[in-house]
Every structure is written in structure tokens, then in C-alpha cells.
Amino acid sequence: MIKEYCDIIFESAAVNKLNKDIKNNPEVNFKIVGYNVIPQKFGPDCTHILVDWEKEILEDPATPESEVNTDTDPEVSEFVSKRFNFPDDH
Numbered sequence: 001m002i003k004e005y006c007d008i009i010f011e012s013a014a015v016n017k018l019n020k021d022i023k024n025n026p027e028v029n030f031k032i033v034g035y036n037v038i039p040q041k042f043g044p045d046c047t048h049i050l051v052d053w054e055k056e057i058l059e060d061p062a063t064p065e066s067e068v069n070t071d072t073d074p075e076v077s078e079f080v081s082k083r084f085n086f087p088d089d090h
Contacts, residue, residue: 001052001053001054001055001056002050002051003021003050003057004049004050004051005017005018005047005048005050005051006046006047006049007046007047007048009044013047014047014048014049015047018049018051021051021059024057024058024059025057025058028054028055028057029054030052030053030054031052032049032050032051033050033051033052034048035048036048
């Protein structure tokens with residue numbers, strides 16, 4: 001199953017959406033097959049992540065994406081920095 005995650009201005013970040021799905025589906029393998037970050041000089045920063053999930057994943061609407069905080073959750077933070085090579089000050 002291929003799923004695209006993208007930023008929605010003033011709502012949620014692609015990384016938070018992806019990490020929410022990862023936390024809600026720990027038994028499902030996935031592979032990031034592509035991502036693109038459009039820099040601010042072309043408009044608002046915008047991230048797109050394309051993920052190939054091993055099988056259909058469950059989405060848990062009861063868990064808000066805001067609960068998956070990439071700044072405070074050590075597992076998520078490590079995943080994000082390894083995948084996207086964010087600088088240390090992010």
C-alpha cells in the first residue's frame with residue numbers, strides 16, 4: 001500500500017502524520033520510497049513523503065497527531081533525524 005504524507009499549512013506536518021501511523025501500526029513494515037522538501041524561497045516550506053507499507057494500515061482518529069511530537073519523543077526524533085538528515089538545531 002502506497003501512502004503520501006504532505007504538510008497542510010496551519011494544520012499538520014507530514015512527519016507527524018507518518019510518525020502517528022508508525023506508532024499505531026508497529027507490526028507493519030514500511031519503506032520510505034521518496035520524499036521532497038520544497039524550500040521556503042518558493043513559498044511556504046512543504047514536505048512530501050511517499051511510503052510503501054507492507055499491508056494496509058489502521059488509522060486511529062482517536063490519537064491526535066499533536067500527541068506525536070517530533071521534538072520531545074526520543075524514538076520519533078531519532079527516526080526523523082536519521083531519515084531526513086535534519087540539522088541538530090531542528
